[in-house]
Amino acid sequence: MSLKQCEGSRAVAEAVALCRPEVICAYPISPQTHIVEALGEMVKSGELQPCEFINVESEFAAMSVAIGASAAGARAYTATASQGLLFMVEAVYNAAGLGLPIVMTVANRAIGAPINIWNDHSDSMSQRDCGWIQLFAETNQEALDLHIQAFRLGEELSLPVMVCMDGFILTHAYERVDMPTQAQVDAYLPPFVPRQVLDPDEPVSIGAMVGPEAFTEVRYLAHAKQMQALELIPQHAAEFRKIFARDSGGLVRPYRCEDAETIVVALGSVLGTIKDVVDEMRDEGHKIGVLGVVSFRPFPLAAVRDALQAARRVVVLEKSLAVGIGGIVSTDVRMALSGLPLPTCTVIAGLGGRAITKASLHNLLHQAQRDELEQLTFLDLDGKLIERHLQREKQMRRSGPLAENILRDVGVVAARIA
Amino acid sequence: MPFQPVKFYQTGTFTVGNRLLAPEERSVQANMQRTNSLNSGHRACQGCGEALGARYAIDAAMNASNRRLIAANATGCLEVFSTPYPETSWQIPWLHSLFGNTAAVATGIAAAMRAKGRRDVRVIAQGGDGGTTDIGFGCLSGMFERNDDVLYICYDNEAYMNTGVQRSSATPPAARTATTMPVGPEPGNVFGQGKNLPQIAMAHNIPYVATATVADLHDLEYKVKKAIGIRGAKYIHIYVPCPLGWGAASHDTIKLARLVKESGLFPVYEAEHGVVTSVSRIRKRVPVEDYLRLQRRFAHLFGKVPAVATIARIQAMADHNIRKFGLIEEGADR
Ligand SMILES: Cc1ncc(C[n+]2csc(CCOP(=O)(O)OP(=O)(O)O)c2C)c(N)n1
Ligand code: SF4
Numbered sequence: 004m005s006l007k008q009c010e011g012s013r014a015v016a017e018a019v020a021l022c023r024p025e026v027i028c029a030y031p032i033s034p035q036t037h038i039v040e041a042l043g044e045m046v047k048s049g050e051l052q053p054c055e056f057i058n059v060e061s062e063f064a065a066m067s068v069a070i071g072a073s074a075a076g077a078r079a080y081t082a083t084a085s086q087g088l089l090f091m092v093e094a095v096y097n098a099a100g101l102g103l104p105i106v107m108t109v110a111n112r113a114i115g116a117p118i119n120i121w122n123d124h125s126d127s128m129s130q131r132d133c134g135w136i137q138l139f140a141e142t143n144q145e146a147l148d149l150h151i152q153a154f155r156l157g158e159e160l161s162l163p164v165m166v167c168m169d170g171f172i173l174t175h176a177y178e179r180v181d182m183p184t185q186a187q188v189d190a191y192l193p194p195f196v197p198r199q200v201l202d203p204d205e206p207v208s209i210g211a212m213v214g215p216e217a218f219t220e221v222r223y224l225a226h227a228k229q230m231q232a233l234e235l236i237p238q239h240a241a242e243f244r245k246i247f248a249r250d251s252g253g254l255v256r257p258y259r260c261e262d263a264e265t266i267v268v269a270l271g272s273v274l275g276t277i278k279d280v281v282d283e284m285r286d287e288g289h290k291i292g293v294l295g296v297v298s299f300r301p302f303p304l305a306a307v308r309d310a311l312q313a314a315r316r317v318v319v320l321e322k323s324l325a326v327g328i329g330g331i332v333s334t335d336v337r338m339a340l341s342g343l344p345l346p347t348c349t350v351i352a353g354l355g356g357r358a359i360t361k362a363s364l365h366n367l368l369h370q371a372q373r374d375e376l377e378q379l380t381f382l383d384l385d386g387k388l389i390e391r392h393l394q395r396e397k398q399m400r401r402s403g404p405l406a407e408n409i410l411r412d413v414g415v416v417a418a419r420i421a
Numbered sequence: 422m423p424f425q426p427v428k429f430y431q432t433g434t435f436t437v438g439n440r441l442l443a444p445e446e447r448s449v450q451a452n453m454q455r456t457n458s459l460n461s462g463h464r465a466c467q468g469c470g471e472a473l474g475a476r477y478a479i480d481a482a483m484n485a486s487n488r489r490l491i492a493a494n495a496t497g498c499l500e501v502f503s504t505p506y507p508e509t510s511w512q513i514p515w516l517h518s519l520f521g522n523t524a525a526v527a528t529g530i531a532a533a534m535r536a537k538g539r540r541d542v543r544v545i546a547q548g549g550d551g552g553t554t555d556i557g558f559g560c561l562s563g564m565f566e567r568n569d570d571v572l573y574i575c576y577d578n579e580a581y582m583n584t585g586v587q588r589s590s591a592t593p594p595a596a597r598t599a600t601t602m603p604v605g606p607e608p609g610n611v612f613g614q615g616k617n618l619p620q621i622a623m624a625h626n627i628p629y630v631a632t633a634t635v636a637d638l639h640d641l642e643y644k645v646k647k648a649i650g651i652r653g654a655k656y657i658h659i660y661v662p663c664p665l666g667w668g669a670a671s672h673d674t675i676k677l678a679r680l681v682k683e684s685g686l687f688p689v690y691e692a693e694h695g696v697v698t699s700v701s702r703i704r705k706r707v708p709v710e711d712y713l714r715l716q717r718r719f720a721h722l723f724g725k726v727p728a729v730a731t732i733a734r735i736q737a738m739a740d741h742n743i744r745k746f747g748l749i750e751e752g753a754d755r
Contacts, residue, residue, distance in 0.1 A: 025536035026529060055532040059525065060563035067522035067560060071493060071529020074516050077536055079529070097518050201491045201514035201530060203542060208509035210494075210517035212501055 007182045011143040011173040012037030014180045015108055015166075018147040020051045021188040022106075022154045024080040025195075026072035028057040030065045032087040033120050034170035035110040039082055062087040066094035066105075073103035074209055076200040078154065081105065084170055085112035088126045092133070099134025099225065101210060102198065104157030104164070106150065107135075111271070111322075112170040113355040117406035121356020122170040123322040124270065127299075128331045134225050136164040136232055137300040138252070139270040143168075143178045148251035149297075151183070152239050154192055159235060160228050161198045167299075169272040171356070183247055191246050229301040236298050254303035256295040257310045259285060263292030264315040265371050268307070268336055270296050273320065273352070273359050280364040289372055296332070307339040317347040318371050320359075320382075324351050329379045346374075352382035388412050449477070449484045449642050456483040456512060458490075463510040464502040468671025470661030470678060471499055471576045474635045475547065478574055478659065481642040483513065485649035486543040491534075493527040495548030495557060496520035498583045498663075499576060521556035523548045524564040527571040535570075543649050544570065550577040550591035554616045565625035565654045572648045572655040575618060578663035586666040590616045593686075594738075595731050597718045598666075608721045612734060622656040623695045629653075630692040634660040636678035637689070640701060644691065660687050668717025680712035685739035688746040703748045709736045 007014075016038050019027075027046065029039040046056035055072075059065045062083050069079040083091065088109060098105050109127045113119040127137060138153060140146035146168040153164035168174060199207055213221055233254065240252040258278055260266055267277050274295045284291050294310050296303070311317055317340065319333040328334075330349035337347050350367060353359045363383050370376045391412050392405070449455055458479040465472035483490050491514045494500045500517045503510040518526045527546035534542045546564075548557055553575040564571055580598045581587040587600040594612040601610040622630045628651050633641040641659065648655040662669060662677040669677060681687040682701065686709055689701035710732060713719040722728040743749055 026532045028529070028532070053536045053538070055536045057528060057532055058567070059528075060559055060566070063522060064525040064528075064560050064563050067518065067525030068529035068532065070518050070522070071516070071526035071531075072533040072536075073529070074518075074526075075491065075530040075533035077529075077533035079533075093519055094522055101518065201516055203489045203491065203514055206512055206514040208504050208511045208515045208517075211504040211506040211509060212517075213506040217506065 005182050005184070006179050008177060008179050010037060011146060011168065011176050011178065012110075013041050014143050014147045014178075014182070015150060015168070015174075016041035016045070017182060018150045019080055019106075020045050021183060021185055022080075022151060022192055023078065023194075024054055025077035026055045026057065026069065026079045027081070028059055028065045028068040028072070028079070029081045029083065030059055030062045030087060032062070032084050034112060034122070034174045035082045035084045035087070035108065037174065038108055038110065042080075062091040063094055066091040066098060069105045069107075070094060070098050070101065070103055073098070073105050073197075074101065074201050076195070076197045076202070078158075078195045079103075079105045080107070082108035082110065084110040085114055085120075085126045088130065089114060092130070095130055095135065096133045098163045102161040104154070104161055104195070106153045106157055107163065107165050108150070109165050109167045110170040110174045111167050119355040120170075122172050123354045123356065124167070125323045125354075127165060127167045128323040130165070131300065131331065134162070135300065136162055136229065136298070138164065138166050138297055139299055140166060140168040140173065141256070141272060141274045141295055143173055143176060144180045144249075145251050146173055147180055147182070148243065148247070148249070151188055151192060152243055152252045156232060156235055156239055158195050160232055162228055162232070167271065172272045181249065187246050191243065232298070233301050233303055252297055254298045254306045255310055256297060258293045258295070260292035260294060260310055260314075262290055264290040265318060265368065266291070266311055266314045267293045267318045267320055267368070268296060268311070268332065269293065269320045270299060270332065271322065273322065276359055276361060277320070277364060280361050280368065283361075284365070284368060289368070291368060291372070299332070302335045302339075304335075304339040307336060308343075311336075311340060311345065312343055314345065316371060316374065317345055318350055318368070318376065319347060320350045320352050322353040324354065348376045348378055348380065350376075350380045350382055357383065448639050449481045450638070452484075455480055456488065458483050458512050459503060460510040460512060464505065465498070466663075466665045466671070468664040468674045469498075469502075470635045470663060470674045471549070471578055472502065473674070474576050474641070474659045474661040475499055477635070477638050477641055478547075478645050478657070479513065479545070481645040482543065482545055482572065482649050485646040487541070489542045490514075490545060491530050491542060492516070492545045492547060493518065493523045493530060495523035495546075495552035496583070497549035497552050498578075499547065499549065501583055520552055522560050523552060523557055524571070524573055525560040527573070528564050528567070528569045531570045543572070545572045545574060547574045547576065549582065550575060550579060551581040551589040553577075554590045554618050558616075562621075562625065565622060565627050565656070568627060568653045570652050570654070572645070572657065574645075575656070575658045576661045577658055578661050578666060580663070580666050582663050582666045590614070591618070593735075595719060595722060595728075595735060597721065607731070609718070619656065619658045619692070622658075623692045625654070626695040627654040627656060628694060629655040630658075631656075632658045632660070632687065632689050634678040634682050634687065634689060635662070636675050636682065637701070640689070666718070668720070669715055673715050677712065677715060680707055680715070683707045684709045684712050685743040685748055686712060686735070688742045688748055690746055697746065700746050700748060702750055703743070706749060709739050
């Protein structure tokens with residue numbers, strides 16, 4: 004065990020390096036930059052060898068380079084966030100369809116417009132159905148650990164894996180992490196043996212065109228592989244525990260759920276804040292617990308149902324919005340609970356980096372305990388601002404750009420406009 | 422690699438197949454041991470210039486690389502006609518990913534080979550003019566700029582053939598496509614647009630850029646072989662007539678490829694580090710009209726009232742190329 008005080012990004016970079024990647028290719032975007040800067044430095048200084056670090060002209064190229072490298076049998080890694088992830092989307096789907104076990108860190112960040120660099124989960128959630136495995140880290144330690152598990156899982160299944168960690172909140176936070184040794188990682192992660200590889204000695208054609216006669220079967224197999232991941236993820240977590248002597252990963256992570264009447268479901272770093280609130284409310288006598296979802300894709304329907312079914316109500320707190328319906332994770336949770344008489348509320352929180360405070364959570368969860376929570380709540384929504392904007396819209400045919408008007412109301416640009 | 426007996430070879434031209442030559446002077450295709458990298462039996466149209474160009478280019482590359490070759494392929498006719506699942510015409514390791522990312526995918530393959538110490542394996546990327554000049558342009562420019570060890574081959578049939586003959590930025594002026602309709606006073610693609618990718622490639626100062634046509638396959642093979650021998654980014658732009666998209670007779674593919682060069686419309690040359698190092702001189706100069714008349718995409722130029730001015734503008738383009746690249750020896754013509 005070697006404890007190390009470092010930035011989350013640095014912890015992830017070192018974990019990735021311990022996994023012996025052979026090709027790293029990324030395009031800078033906040034808050035992902037520190038990860039690839041650190042890896043670039045390790046490669047260029049010769050500390051990480053043999054490994055190629057490719058500087059590309061876009062995220063689309065970054066994912067494409069990873070695709071080529073992975074298909075040629077190299078362990079490939081990239082990282083991105085937000086607009087970068089959207090810019091590479093076509094290739095993201097392609098990596099999954101081709102069954103290439105690329106590992107990618109998503110340093111979660113909001114998607115514009117309006118442009119916003121702060122954390123929420125809109126970016127990776129937009130790739131919900133792309134065929135990648137998606138694991139969400141709660142802490143920097145878990146982010147580090149999940150990367151090691153991601154390579155193992157992806158390569159065993161021939162599927163790409165996204166490790167999602169909250170931008171800034173985790174990536175830029177200095178924390179103590181337990182950095183594994185190379186020997187530990189080598190014991191856990193065998194060398195990459197591709198299922199199918201571009202090799203002049205045994206030529207194969209990869210990426211052929213498939214028509215209606217087999218496309219459904221191919222897609223079904225993609226689904227079936229994710230179902231296999233549901234089995235593998237807990238096994239891998241158990242093995243991880245043996246070698247690294249700590250708990251990390253798994254499908255879900257329940258906290259004080261046993262006798263809980265209200266259970267909050269959430270993903271990522273906000274779980275820490277929620278756990279504090281849960282502890283405080285437990286002290287006040289409220290029976291309340293929290294369920295962290297580590298594996299968002301595949302979504303562990305059975306594990307979620309098991310963890311929640313004894314509760315009286317469920318609150319899903321999520322950092323992204325499915326515009327026009329509400330929550331993204333909530334839909335999956337409701338599916339897990341289908342048939343159970345368990346009221347489930349959606350809380351949209353922390354969009355674009357808005358702080359999720361303990362005070363707000365206390366308030367929210369007390370409301371939940373009293374069964375006063377609405378089906379869909381936007382945490383800390385400024386009603387007055389909304390009202391003013393709606394008024395303005397009524398008066399004018401064209402109200403102008405929404406974000407700018409709201410900023411004016413907030414007073415940020417008042418001086419300039421006057 | 423499984424050995425496929427050679428089924429036919431081309432005779433009657435200056436180019437290949439002449440087995441009367443000494444073995445070292447023979448072309449790749451005249452060799453009984455040639456690889457047939459792109460097998461016959463694929464679904465290209467009859468007379469497809471792209472299929473012909475790809476077969477010669479890849480066989481030459483296989484020969485030059487000692488059969489250590491991996492190819493990335495963009496979406497387009499070549500990909501679709503050669504790999505309808507579960508069949509494949511490729512005898513080489515071959516990967517199709519997307520329409521716009523072939524150059525970057527090839528960069529990834531080359532990086533993997535470097536990381537694994539496989540210096541012997543050579544990497545090719547290939548795509549149509551659409552995949553090259555339009556959607557894949559960014560990735561291609563990035564590959565050039567980094568000087569990645571990849572040979573990129575563009576098969577230029579001057580439009581998006583795979584999606585039904587729409588204009589690309591390599592479509593010549595006045596040519597009709599599904600998106601440059603023959604309406605208004607100046608039908609067909611407009612003048613003054615388009616990208617000259619060989620010249621843009623040269624502007625990246627990469628080690629090797631060449632143009633070629635399927636009319637001179639020996640020259641094509643020579644250029645591919647040379648490119649494979651060079652480390653760094655290489656670009657070969659091959660002119661490949663498309664009978665279907667151009668409204669030309671299948672048996673005119675080679676003729677069209679010869680006429681485009683002999684008219685000066687498509688200069689055939691080599692450039693190293695941004696400087697032209699050799700040009701293929703015009704043997705017997707022809708007016709552009711000879712070339713244009715064989716194709717229905719230009720039929721509107723030859724109606725009841727011939728579009729004299731338009732033809733003259735196209736001729737001026739050819740003349741400009743001839744002057745710019747010195748395609749005719751001083752005093753040899755006029
Ligand atoms: C992102 C994207 N946009 C559009 C297409 C549709 N598409 C497939 S092939 C093609 C045109 C190919 O043209 P070109 O590269 O010139 O090759 P050709 O078929 O002419 O050989 C298009 C537009 C696609 N596959 N992907
Ligand atoms: S459409 Fe043109 S390029 Fe495509 S296969 Fe037919 S002839 Fe070849």
